[in-house]
Amino acid sequence: MPMEIPAGSAGAGETLNPSSEKIVLYNRRTGVLEEESVAGRAWMDFFYGTAVGRRITALLLCRPWLSRLYGAWQQHPASRGRIVPFARQFGVALQEARIPTGGFASFNDFFIRHLQAGARPVAADPRxxxxxxxxxxxxxxxxxxxxxxxxxxxxxxxxxxxxxxxxxxxxxxxxxxxxxxxxxxxxxxxxxxxxxxxxxxxxxxxxxxxxxxxxxxxxxxxxxxxxxxxxxxxxxxxxxxxxxxxxxxxxxxxxxxxxxxxxxxxxxxxxxxxxxxxxxxxxxxxxxxxxxxxxxxxxxxxxxxxxxxxxxxxxxxx
Incomplete structure (x- = not known):
């Protein structure tokens, strides 16, 4: 669950995110500020926050071929085991998803999921x-x-x-x-x-x-x-x-x-x-x-x- 931060904790003109390792978000539904949970936070800190990590990122991680390779792995049936832990950790509402008979075929199948009808209603006012x-x-x-x-x-x-x-x-x-x-x-x-x-x-x-x-x-x-x-x-x-x-x-x-x-x-x-x-x-x-x-x-x-x-x-x- 995201951590609530008192809405008055930022002074006028103060920019929270650039000066902090925390990612602060405003939740309109609750009216409070929250700290975002970052997937792979430790890896992110290493690959972008250290000299060695940035070198690895520049030479390897940001290359399109690696993303294609990783994407192929996410389409393999063995990746299905990640779905429930990921959804639980980051609060993904699986009840909103249209889950195929037999479940999602892969993690990517879950990632590009369709939602149940009405799960994302479009604002009725055409303006x-x-x-x-x-x-x-x-x-x-x-x-x-x-x-x-x-x-x-x-x-x-x-x-x-x-x-x-x-x-x-x-x-x-x-x-x-x-x-x-x-x-x-x-x-x-x-x-x-x-x-x-x-x-x-x-x-x-x-x-x-x-x-x-x-x-x-x-x-x-x-x-x-x-x-x-x-x-x-x-x-x-x-x-x-x-x-x-x-x-x-x-x-x-x-x-x-x-x-x-x-x-x-x-x-x-x-x-x-x-x-x-x-x-x-x-x-x-x-x-x-x-x-x-x-x-x-x-x-x-x-x-x-x-x-x-x-x-x-x-x-x-x-």
């Missing part, structure tokens, strides 16, 4: 901006130099997309970073009805996207493998959605690599084994983000959100 994934959300404004401070990393949207310059129409908008932990439901969706453009693939390595690793590898989001596309939304206008792969993620699976129609709350794709990130870039003046999310984002604190739930509201065109 509500919804979360595209179960995740930890932090919001940033796109300033003149377009640099985003993500857990100590200096990320630019052009570098994220692997292209020069910020696409026209996004200056002054906002960027929503949804970080998925290994214990999360790893399917991600669309936030608006409309049209999805073709997927652009930007090759890269596969570092962890956990805040503990970002302290030592601050350009992770711009060096990891990522895929992105334009979305033409009915309510939100032109958006950019980016999926970032991470260490030991077997692959990013896109349902419409060539593009096609999209439906608000509909599934866009899924990540295979590992933690990952979804980033949504929105144009200016189209959304108002919930005040509590904004408040905690300004302090460097992510907010726990679920696929389909309200995180803000679309601004209706005049």
């Amino acid at each position: 509500a901006l919804i979360a595209p994934a179960d995740s930890r959300l932090q919001v940033f404004d796109l300033t003149a130099d377009t640099r985003l401070q993500v857990k100590g990393s200096a990320v630019t949207v052009p570098a994220l997309l692997g292209r020069p310059g910020l696409p026209q129409g996004f200056e002054g908008g906002c960027c929503l970073v949804f970080r998925l932990a290994p214990c999360d439901y790893h399917r991600f969706g669309f936030v608006d009805d409309g049209l999805q453009g073709p997927i652009h693939n930007v090759p890269g390595l596969l570092h962890s996207v956990n805040p503990l690793s970002l302290k030592h590898k601050p350009d992770v989001h711009c060096t990891n493998q990522r895929q992105w596309c334009f979305l033409e939304g009915r309510a939100l206008g032109t958006m950019i959605q980016v999926e970032v792969g991470a260490m030991l993620v077997g692959s990013i699976v896109q349902h419409q690599p060539a593009g096609g129609p999209c439906r608000r709350g509909g599934e866009k794709g899924y990540f295979q084994f590992g933690g990952s990130t979804v980033i949504l870039v929105l144009p200016p003046g189209r959304v108002v983000i919930d005040a509590a999310i904004r408040h905690h984002s300004a302090k460097g604190i992510e907010t726990l959100v679920r696929y389909g739930e309200r995180i803000g509201e679309a601004v209706l065109a005049q």
